[in-house]
Amino acid sequence: MLAKSIAESISPLAGELDPAIADLVRVMRERGFETISSCEGHFKPDSFRHAKPNVVFVALDRALLHSWIREVSRTAGDGILTAGFSMFPVWNPERDIVHEDNWIVEIDVSECQSPEEARKKTDQTVKHLVATLETATRCRPLATDTFVRSRW
Numbered sequence: 001m002l003a004k005s006i007a008e009s010i011s012p013l014a015g016e017l018d019p020a021i022a023d024l025v026r027v028m029r030e031r032g033f034e035t036i037s038s039c040e041g042h043f044k045p046d047s048f049r050h051a052k053p054n055v056v057f058v059a060l061d062r063a064l065l066h067s068w069i070r071e072v073s074r075t076a077g078d079g080i081l082t083a084g085f086s087m088f089p090v091w092n093p094e095r096d097i098v099h100e101d102n103w104i105v106e107i108d109v110s111e112c113q114s115p116e117e118a119r120k121k122t123d124q125t126v127k128h129l130v131a132t133l134e135t136a137t138r139c140r141p142l143a144t145d146t147f148v149r150s151r152w
Contacts, residue, residue, distance in 0.1 A: 018042075020123060025055055027130050031137055033065075034058040041107070041122055043115035053107040053122050060101055067136035075132060081125045082108040105129065 017025050018040035025038050034057060041053035059065040069085050076082070084106050089098045107125050112118040 020119070021053055021055065021126060024126050024129050024133075027133055028055060028057055031064065031133060032061050034060075036102075041109065041118065043109070043118045045115055048115040048118050049110045049112065051109060051118070053109070053126070054104055056102070056104045058101050059103045063140050064136060065103070067140045068133050071132035071136045071139070072129065075128070079121055079124045080128045081112075081121050083125060083129060084108060 017038060020040035021038045025035050028035055036056040036058065038055040039053060041048075041051035043051050065085075072083055072085075086104055086106075087100060088102050088104070089100050090102050091098050107122055109118040109122060112121060
């Protein structure tokens with residue numbers, strides 16, 4: 001179930017972060033993305049392919065988000081798993097509006113052959129995500145991309 005308001009989800013970093021995703025969460029917070037939740041994947045021998053290391057976050061700085069997605073897409077290489085970005089809406093009952101600034105970045109481990117490979121490649125991918133976010137911060141676009149919503 002989704003939170004009814006983004007205000008109910010955003011909070012200071014509290015509690016322990018999963019160690020394998022903690023660096024990414026910290027850098028995202030330093031760059032202005034409010035993280036809501038995260039998970040390192042917790043790879044179990046019989047179900048590791050279904051684990052999706054992820055960070056759920058609020059992206060009010062669309063220029064930085066667009067720059068980061070470009071950098072991730074341009075620089076994927078050997079040992080780096082696919083990292084997908086997706087947006088999901090959240091309704092705010094106090095203002096009766098739907099927020100569209102909620103995002104998740106997920107790491108796909110489904111092609112890994114073992115939990116050990118999934119952990120190793122996830123660690124490499126987290127480092128890649130951190131490095132690309134740093135690059136995206138320095139190489140922000142002058143304008144953001146826009147799209148037209150259809151009326152289907």
